Amino acid sequence: MKNAVGREIPEEIIEITGKEPFQGNYYRDDKPITLHGPTIRPVINNQKSKLVGSIREALEKCDAHDGMTVSFHHHFRDGDLIVNMVMKEIHDMGLKDIRICATSLGKAHSALVPMIEDGTITNIESSGVRGGIGEAISKGKLKGLAIMRSHGGRVRSIATGESHIDIAFIGAPTADDYGNLRGIGGKADCGVLSYAIVDGNHADHCVAITDCLVPYPNFPAHISQTKVDYVCVVDEIGIPSKIATGAAKPTTDQRKLLMAQYCTDVVVNTPWFKDGFSYQTGVGGASIASTQYLADIMRERNIRMGFGVGGLTKAMCKLLDDGMADVMLDVQDFDLDAVKSLKNVNHHRIPAAVYANPLNKGAVVNKLDYVVLASLEVDVHFNCNVVVGSDGMITGAQGGHPDTAQGAKCAIVICPLLQGRIPAICSEVTTVTTPGESIDVVVTDYGVAVNPARQDILQALKEAECVPLKTIEELRDIAYSIVGEPDKVEFEDRVVGIIEARDGTIMDVVRQIKEV
Amino acid sequence: MEIKKIAVAGTLESSDCMVTVEPAKKGIELELESAVIRQYGRQIRKVALATLKRLGVRNARVSIVDKGALDCTIKARVECAVMRAAEHEGRINWGGMIK
Numbered sequence: 001m002k003n004a005v006g007r008e009i010p011e012e013i014i015e016i017t018g019k020e021p022f023q024g025n026y027y028r029d030d031k032p033i034t035l036h037g038p039t040i041r042p043v044i045n046n047q048k049s050k051l052v053g054s055i056r057e058a059l060e061k062c063d064a065h066d067g068m069t070v071s072f073h074h075h076f077r078d079g080d081l082i083v084n085m086v087m088k089e090i091h092d093m094g095l096k097d098i099r100i101c102a103t104s105l106g107k108a109h110s111a112l113v114p115m116i117e118d119g120t121i122t123n124i125e126s127s128g129v130r131g132g133i134g135e136a137i138s139k140g141k142l143k144g145l146a147i148m149r150s151h152g153g154r155v156r157s158i159a160t161g162e163s164h165i166d167i168a169f170i171g172a173p174t175a176d177d178y179g180n181l182r183g184i185g186g187k188a189d190c191g192v193l194s195y196a197i198v199d200g201n202h203a204d205h206c207v208a209i210t211d212c213l214v215p216y217p218n219f220p221a222h223i224s225q226t227k228v229d230y231v232c233v234v235d236e237i238g239i240p241s242k243i244a245t246g247a248a249k250p251t252t253d254q255r256k257l258l259m260a261q262y263c264t265d266v267v268v269n270t271p272w273f274k275d276g277f278s279y280q281t282g283v284g285g286a287s288i289a290s291t292q293y294l295a296d297i298m299r300e301r302n303i304r305m306g307f308g309v310g311g312l313t314k315a316m317c318k319l320l321d322d323g324m325a326d327v328m329l330d331v332q333d334f335d336l337d338a339v340k341s342l343k344n345v346n347h348h349r350i351p352a353a354v355y356a357n358p359l360n361k362g363a364v365v366n367k368l369d370y371v372v373l374a375s376l377e378v379d380v381h382f383n384c385n386v387v388v389g390s391d392g393m394i395t396g397a398q399g400g401h402p403d404t405a406q407g408a409k410c411a412i413v414i415c416p417l418l419q420g421r422i423p424a425i426c427s428e429v430t431t432v433t434t435p436g437e438s439i440d441v442v443v444t445d446y447g448v449a450v451n452p453a454r455q456d457i458l459q460a461l462k463e464a465e466c467v468p469l470k471t472i473e474e475l476r477d478i479a480y481s482i483v484g485e486p487d488k489v490e491f492e493d494r495v496v497g498i499i500e501a502r503d504g505t506i507m508d509v510v511r512q513i514k515e516v
Numbered sequence: 517m518e519i520k521k522i523a524v525a526g527t528l529e530s531s532d533c534m535v536t537v538e539p540a541k542k543g544i545e546l547e548l549e550s551a552v553i554r555q556y557g558r559q560i561r562k563v564a565l566a567t568l569k570r571l572g573v574r575n576a577r578v579s580i581v582d583k584g585a586l587d588c589t590i591k592a593r594v595e596c597a598v599m600r601a602a603e604h605e606g607r608i609n610w611g612g613m614i615k
Contacts, residue, residue, distance in 0.1 A: 391554045420531055420584035421552050483586060486555035516553055
């Protein structure tokens with residue numbers, strides 16, 4: 001069956017998963033749903049200690065079993081040691097058929113590949129996967145299906161009970177012996193625990209793992225003692241130098257600086273750029289440069305940012321520290337400056353649910369004026385692909401892309417026209433991860449295209465004469481005239497993964513890659 | 517054009533390719549390794565074979581390690597490797613067979 005972005009979703013997949021094909025962004029708006037609660041074992045006995053001596057002991061006490069679902073969060077990014085530590089123990093116990101429900105998996109987790117091959121891990125739910133795991137899934141080594149969800153989509157699936165977590169493992173930079181967890185302090189300081197909060201709320205069992213045990217009470221707790229069954233102290237939960245890898249030097253790449261300039265020109269010449277506007281941006285060189293250009297214009301015109309949100313960087317936090325933004329709402333810190341900025345009383349941690357869950361009574365993304373995003377590919381229907389490489393291999397993550405793009409009044413995608421020989425603007429993306437109806441403006445080094453559905457934006461930019469406007473087809477044609485039209489990548493029939501839309505419908509499927 | 521010895525042109529930098537040409541007894545043997553083989557393998561082969569034909573190379577073993585080079589780059593690297601392998605440097609007919 002063809003879904004609302006024209007992707008063929010096999011009947012078989014609809015049957016197996018019980019999911020519907022994507023029907024458009026507002027399909028589930030205002031439709032009643034019932035939320036799911038966990039089955040917990042209360043701690044009434046005040047003699048009970050929550051401290052356990054090892055991960056193994058925690059697993060045994062939480063009734064670890066074949067076929068269970070375990071969850072993880074990715075605030076330690078490439079420095080994460082928790083996933084491998086826990087999965088090794090599960091593997092050593094000889095457990096099989098495990099489902100991993102992670103907020104994201106990356107290059108730090110290639111040790112999981114042999115466990116995929118030997119049937120320890122048979123299902124993966126994640127924002128995305130990079131490195132060895134992505135390759136293993138694309139080559140068909142995972143027995144079950146990989147499900148890729150946005151950050152908001154993950155909260156939705158857990159809160160509605162679609163994803164049921166048996167044991168959540170939460171890496172905590174600091175913890176006390178009764179399970180009050182904080183994202184700040186300790187040796188593996190990641191600032192926030194925002195993505196793991198839903199795990200605490202909905203998992204049957206919850207194990208905190210820390211390398212910095214502090215006296216009770218570890219307050220104010222980001223995840224409360226009321227959610228945590230056990231606390232396990234280990235030597236190391238993360239490699240600090242790899243946690244804050246987003247601290248990129250300002251880019252000097254002229255192509256990126258040009259796109260940054262175009263992006264800022266788009267922002268300041270559209271109607272939402274006025275006192276109190278809201279903004280989210282990413283960690284790429286062009287995004288950071290455009291934030292700096294934007295700051296100059298804000299200063300010039302005496303315009304303040306009402307709030308900034310997202311995975312935060314130095315460039316965004318500087319706006320707060322310089323008194324040019326009122327509030328920062330934080331779900332993740334990409335560099336140490338963002339972690340440090342948490343000292344500012346107007347820098348607030350928010351749970352992923354508040355940030356982006358589409359099926360609550362309104363997430364922060366709904367209040368965004370602008371979001372600046374990147375994309376591996378954008379097609380002439382403005383569909384974006386941020387998960388599957390142009391060569392067909394899974395190599396990225398949805399993150400908050402579909403959430404913020406849908407929520408923001410003006411969603412801007414920055415994307416160089418060519419990545420080496422690969423045209424980023426193409427006739428049809430390899431896989432749709434964010435639907436074109438969410439994307440309003442595409443900024444490339446060869447010009448700026450506005451979604452024809454947004455005549456208001458097109459009109460504003462035309463009047464301002466600020467950027468070279470092109471149609472998206474023109475951009476694609478320029479790309480193809482330089483590099484030639486690429487052949488379609490060939491896939492096997494077998495579906496190895498699902499790209500889930502924010503609301504739980506199926507946006508697209510990912511098939512097994514064909515060997516060449 | 518007769519290939520007399522093994523010769524190389526190009527680099528393994530991004531957006532370049534390294535072309536090695538060596539003597540062979542019969543026909544053209546083309547080996548391709550490319551970062552974009554799934555999308556552009558067919559096109560790269562086409563360009564390389566057309567270039568060899570234009571240069572009048574009938575017998576050669578050609579290997580291309582491609583890092584996303586554009587057609588013009590592939591053409592130029594193949595031409596250069598062939599000229600070197602044919603010991604033809606210094607006698608290049610610019611604007612003739614080299615376009």
